Amino acid sequence: MNQQKKILQAMNETGMIPVFNHSDIEVAKSVLKSAYEAGVRVFEFTNREANAFEVFKALKIYSESFEGLYLGIGTIFTVKDAQQFLFAGADFIVSPALIPEVIHYCNMKSVLWVPGCATISEVFQAKTFGAQLVKAFPGNLLGAGFVKAVKSVMPDLNIMPTGGVEPTSENLSTWFDAGVFCVGMGSQLFEKQVISSGQYQVLEEKISATLTLIQKIRS
Template identity: 35%
Template sequence: MKKLNTLQQIADKGVVAVIRADSSEEAILISRACIEGGVTCVEITYTTPDADAVIKTLVAEYKNDPTVVVGAGTVLDETTARLAIMAGSEFVVSPAFNKEVALLCNLYAIPYMPGCITIKEMQEALTFGADVIKLFPGSAVGPDFVKAVKAPLPQVNIMPTGGVSLNNIQEWIHNGCVAVGIGGNLVNAAKADGDYTKVTALARQYVDKVRLARQS
């Protein structure tokens, strides 16, 4: 049931914040700011120092809020995936498909979201049980690519990451994306001056844009 809740929250909110920070403290502050703004699905990348500790802290902090889901990103291998799951990660994201990571996530009933850019890559990922395909980098193909993919693969759940902004998020949603991943365009707002209220304000804008896109 936990896996179902995770996927449901990602689909319902429609936005996953990709947290790539310079320190564990910064990652936690950015994550809190995103969650306060309504982006309650956060992905802690393993390029962040002490990513395991960040995941553990956030999972413990929001354990009584089922709308908050904390995942791990930039997972390149089975060992890192295992560490992330042990830390409490509720989903695992990779920049490219990895068969061993897929099998491990299936074993522990953790949603796996591998990065793919071609139909062949997506087909292989689906064969190994990937729940959501991270279209990466989204900037390389654009929103219209989603419609082309969903013609032969109507069952695929696509989440573009890279190239998603407030200006085009509605186009991504209209073309059939189950959610979008937002990195620097959202989480870097506080890097210059440490004002995390800017991240919260941006998060609200992204959530509103998704809601409006789904209503129109």
């Protein structure tokens, strides 16, 4: 099984990819460790802070001690950014939009890329480029109805909603009932208060409970 298939399998098995960014490397390390110990095996750090590249580089080195963990980079808009983060060891690339030049570059490098799509036209284009997973973004605006509509015409497509996905039984059930492959979860999972006060045990318990909830919904 190639690397891309392994990452997809890990995404599907856990059902949830945490989406996180922070300018403090020690905070980022603690969050990554909490997520891993809670059962996360695919983690997306996002390129949103001015020092995101420095933090990611350090985080990637730190992540090597966690067996079976895949660390990707999100919020990638340019080939230059994709190049830089892949050089630093990113396992996969996530974009908020459908960006052909980034896609062609990742295809050339045989790297898993996940584009953000918000219309059937974009989803179809992504599929034509060879997308193995599409990010429905922003999820809270598109809703589960969008996923159902896409799946009705492209049933074999893997979809991951990101943005506004909540760690509640009601919200997660709506998404998984619509047929999502996995979900991306950011601010709803990482409460600012919990992070700023360093309550990493609380965070670990919340992530673990969310993963358990997903398994329960799926079964």
